[in-house]
Amino acid sequence: MITILLRLVGRRGTSMPGLVASRVSPDLLFRLLSQLEQCVVVTGTNGKTTTSALLYSMLTDDEHPWLTNRGGANLLQGLLGALLPHVDGHGRLRVKRAVLEVDEATLPLITNRYHPTLIVVTNVVRDQLDRYGEVDGALAMLRSGLLYPGTILLTNADDPLAASLGWERELTYYYGMDECPVDEEPRNEVRDGAFCLICGRELQYERYIYGQLGYYYCFSGHFGRPAPHFGGKTDGSSELIVRERATDPRQEEFMVNAGAPGLYNDYNVLAAAATARLLGRSPRQIQAGAEHYEAPPGRMQTFPGSPERILALIKNPTGANSVLRTLESDERDKAVCFAINDADADGRDVSWLWDIDLERFVSAARCQRYVCAGTRALDMAVRLAYAGVDRQRIQIAEELPEALAMTSDLDVPVYVLSTYTALYPLGEQLRGAAR
Amino acid sequence: MTDRTVTLAHLFPELLNLYADQGNISVLRHRMQARGWTLTVTPVKLGSRVDFGSVDMVLLGGGSDREQQLVGRELAIYREDFATAIEAGLPVLAVCGGYQLLGEYYELQSGERIPGLGLLAVATRAGKGRLIGNIAIEWVSQSGESDGKTIVGFENHAGRTFHDYAPLGRVLKGHGNNGRDHHEGLQYKGVVGTYIHGPLLPKNPHLADHLLAQALAFKGCHEPLDALDDELEWRAHRSVLGMLGVKSGEIRA
Incomplete structure (x- = not known):
């Protein structure tokens, strides 16, 4: 069976062979996922593909190869399509570690039956409304996908909606910008997170970064920006200083330069570097990986x-x-x-x-x-x-x-x-x- | 020279901004400006008072379910003055959630009723599944006449809305108020309620001008609005009719 499927796979890891295979055996994806020793899932509205690509280049090497669903095929068939080329003739995965970009609506379908090592949620902002109902719906799907307490969650402290996912949750780490160039005047932008999720009052911002991202708090003291375990510092160039406060009381600093322009990419680099640190990669390995990073298509x-x-x-x-x-x-x-x-x-x-x-x-x-x-x-x-x-x-x-x-x-x-x-x-x- | 300012009260923009109401405002502002008028937008946050006597037009946008529940709690303070202003002919554009909010309640699947402003005898009940997609309607006047003008846009709502007022129009393609009676929206005096967004006004310049003419008339000014170059707007309008397979021959462009 597997060999027939593999012939269908060809060289490109897209959704197509996964689609065929999932029709043949809906359980196959979960049988393969259960063989992984480490699995990082990257989800959220924006930055999934770039963060996954960055993370993959920071994690994989000859000694410990990782696989990934490069190219944004992030639904069930796409995930299966990414795993199939690494299956041997006995139906076993040759590569035991995976970085998987997963669509927000697909996350609960995965985590119902499989528990990844770590889930990164990049941000939760207004996306394709007709597809998911509204931004609240996306948040609810993510929340239901994060119920298993043994999975590490890494999420964005600066986004009130993403950060709310970690509220009163153990095994949760945050990343956020310590220092970055910001506008003098807040821009005319959509801010979806602008309400306290507990009392419904409008959140106050000490500082706007972009969109709903910033340093926010609720007047009633219910909810505010959590202190990030991984802080970023950028001056607008593509060099990002990562300040780590997660594992040791002493702050450790290291520089990552992936050559990706834009503040939104600084967030992606920060998320990827933080994940790589949580998985035990050294700052030197992280920087070496970032140097090999190539922007995904488009x-x-x-x-x-x-x-x-x-x-x-x-x-x-x-x-x-x-x-x-x-x-x-x-x-x-x-x-x-x-x-x-x-x-x-x-x-x-x-x-x-x-x-x-x-x-x-x-x-x-x-x-x-x-x-x-x-x-x-x-x-x-x-x-x-x-x-x-x-x-x-x-x-x-x-x-x-x-x-x-x-x-x-x-x-x-x-x-x-x-x-x-x-x-x-x-x-x-x-x-x-x-x- | 008289005062050439039209004041638009944008109600609860911090909550009801889901469907790009900035687009509707931008269209109203530009089309006033082109006629030598200034549109002043007064954002009214939930809980703060509105002096309806100094307002020429009201915009109520759409919000998510969570945000609509937040709005529902604090509406009582607006009801009396707002109702009086509507009876006097105040133009109101209410889109999606704002349209539902004009009515008495929104009934959830659980049977729980979220109160609305209670300004009009309109009831909305959550249905199974959302009514989603491009929509085209034939605009019908409050007296029931049509000269073949269409209104196009996008709809996305779980609520099914029922009322006995004149609809905004007859559904040509799409779902409309409830997916059953082929009616879309509502017209009562100066009020236009509708599920059509996309946003509503950019591709429907005739409707934008209708609202602006109402706002000017409400102010006591009856000057006609000069025609503008709307070629792009009508091309965009016709492209939606084309996608929906609605013949556009009757449209005056």
Whole structure:
């Protein structure tokens, strides 16, 4: 049976062979998971794929190889698809350690029957509303996925919703930013965590970092930002200082540089480094792993050429604001292409485009041209018009491949910001163009 | 030169902001600005008072279930003044959760009733499964007439809403108030209640202008609104009709 499945696997670890296999044997995934000696699950709304990729490069080596579901196939079939290539002829896993990115809704399905060593929750922010109901629903799913007390939880102290998952839970560690550049004025952003989960009062913020992330507390003293066991310090470069206060009263500091731009990536690096420390990796091993890290497809992935093109996934307002902020810090003239689809995996409701702080971006970002593509190109175009872009400067691509052609005459970098289902075809096209 | 400011009270924005109400506000603001008016937005946090006498228009947005329960607790203080203002013709746009909140209660599956503002005889009950997807309706006036204009957007609600007022329109594709009677939304005097977001106004500039004209009339100003360049808006509108397979021939664009 397994050998037939393996023939189906081919070389790519995607959902397809997993889908076939899960039809054949729904128990197979759990039979394989139970053979793992160590398993880290990475979940949350934003940063799952990047954090998993960072962590994988920090953990794996020739002596102790790890496996991972690289590429964001994070539902049950995708997990099975990642495990199958490592099964030998007797149905046993050859690799005994796994970093698995898991979709929030899939987490309880896994943890009902299998208990990972450690679960990382990166953040809980507004995502595809039509898919999960509302952000409360996502939080409830995560909470039910974290019931087993023997699993270590590592989560984000700066996000009130993610941090609430660790409330009165043992075996919980937090990471958060000790020092990072922040805006003078809080931005006009969506903040979903802005209420005390116990008394319902609005949380107060001593300091905003981005989105709902910051130093928050409830007036009634019910709930506040927990002191992080792993503190990050960044000056806006990609060098991150990690301050460890988890295992020893003496504070230990080490530097990690994964070359990933943006404050949101500092959080991903911090989460990965903290996990690696909790699993016993040395700071030297962590830095060596970070040096080998390559951005996963479409996570600020650069395609050299003329013009240079940079591909980035956007899928919700908080993530999109983080990406736009990174674009703003690029002081060159630029063009931006938005590829907005509304398939199930993208979120069918495009309301979220209006929760992105585009007004600020439009006035600050030195953008010469805007191109809109995808099934919801026109929604994006209207959004840009109301954000203050001159309607004459907005171009609409009827088909996805045209979008890139509409910027090929430019000699400035082109940022291509894409929802999930447009990301893969755009990546393929860009790879072809850069070759 | 008279005062050319329209004041919009945005009720409970800290709680009811789930479906991009900033989009609706942005559309109202820009379309006023283009006609030489200023739209001032007054956010009203739950618990703080509203002087309905100094408000030209009200926006009530949608929130998550948890947030709606928080709102439900503290609504009594608004009821009397708000009801008087509605009877006097105050324009109100109430979307999703805000629409439900205009009514008497939201009944959960458990039978528990979360009180609403009790401004209109509207009842909402949680149904099995959410009604989700793109939606197109034919806009019908309060007297029951239609000139073939459509309203498009997205709906996502577990509540099934029932009332005897004029609907906002007849469902062409989608679910509407309750998935049963082919009605979507509500119109009563200056009130427009609807489950349609996406947000509602960017792709429905005719509805945005209808609300703005009502707000100006409520202020006592009856000047016509100049036409704007809405080509992009109508293209976006038609693209949703196209996705839903609704013929757009009748739409005046």
